[in-house]
Amino acid sequence: MADEDKFSQDELSNLMKMLQDAGPAKPPAGPAPKSEEEPPGLPLPPPLAPKPAPVPPPKPVQPAPPAPPAAAAPPKPVQPAPPAPPAAAAPPKPVQPTPPVPPAAAVSPKPVPPPAAPAAEAPPPPPPPAPQDIHGSQEPIARTPEMLVAEDIARQFEVCRVHMEQVLTPFIGEKVAKKMLSWSLDRASKTNPVLKNVHWSMSGDLLDNGSIDAERLLRNFEHFPGVDAVGLVKKALSELLAMRLGAIEQGLGSSMRSAIEKDVLRLEEILK
Secondary structure (H helix, E strand, O other): OHHHHOOOHHHHHHHHHHHHHHOOOOOOOOOOOOOOOOOOOOOOOOOOOOOOOOOOOOOOOOOOOOOOOOOOOOOOOOOOOOOOOOOOOOOOOOOOOOOOOOOOOOOOOOOOOOOOOOOOOOOOOOOOOOOOOOOOOOOOOOOOHHHHHHHHHHHHHHHHHHHHHHHHHHHHOHHHHHHHHHHHHHHHHHHOHHHOOOOEOOOOOEOOOOOOOHHHHHHHHHHOOOOOHHHHHHHHHHHHHHHHHHHHHHHHOHHHHHHHHHHOHHHHHHHO
């Protein structure tokens, strides 16, 4: 009996398919009586999931009809403002005529003086007269050995004077350099008569650059008979050189004096 109550595998599969197609079973109104024929130990089928209820499609939303445009109110007529009454015009003031200006008395024009003639430039002052030669002639003088030595010293001194003028001219100008050399010779001649009038040449030309005419220097020895001519010239030219170096140091500084002293070092040795 027990073997007859059992279902085969195929029958169970068909039964499950039928239950799925039939849908969920409705619960009985009352408790179902137990079937005595239900085989013991038969497994219950799993509960079937309920099918989702169909969702109805959304209803289309009908757009609201547009509101009718409001009727425009008719514009109110603008009442024009009444024109203002014209102001009463003030009576014009009488214009007083200006009295005529009496004519000015005619002034006779002043005579214009003729332009003054340009003043003539004053002529330069004439050079001082040339000194008269002590011998009254231009004949050469007889030169003694001492006079020849003194003449050679004077010529070497003149070479140094030319070099000094060339060095000073770029710094103080040619005019000032010549004036300093001429001024120093004039002062030295006041304490050394042997240098008197040596700035005049034997032809009567004025030497304005401080140079010494050797011929004029030799003729001055006639005033000092029996005196050492060489010593007299050395003393006069040493004082003149020291005076010029002092003026250079005072005007251009000690460095310029040192530079020129190097150039006249041999002359200083000769004048000792």
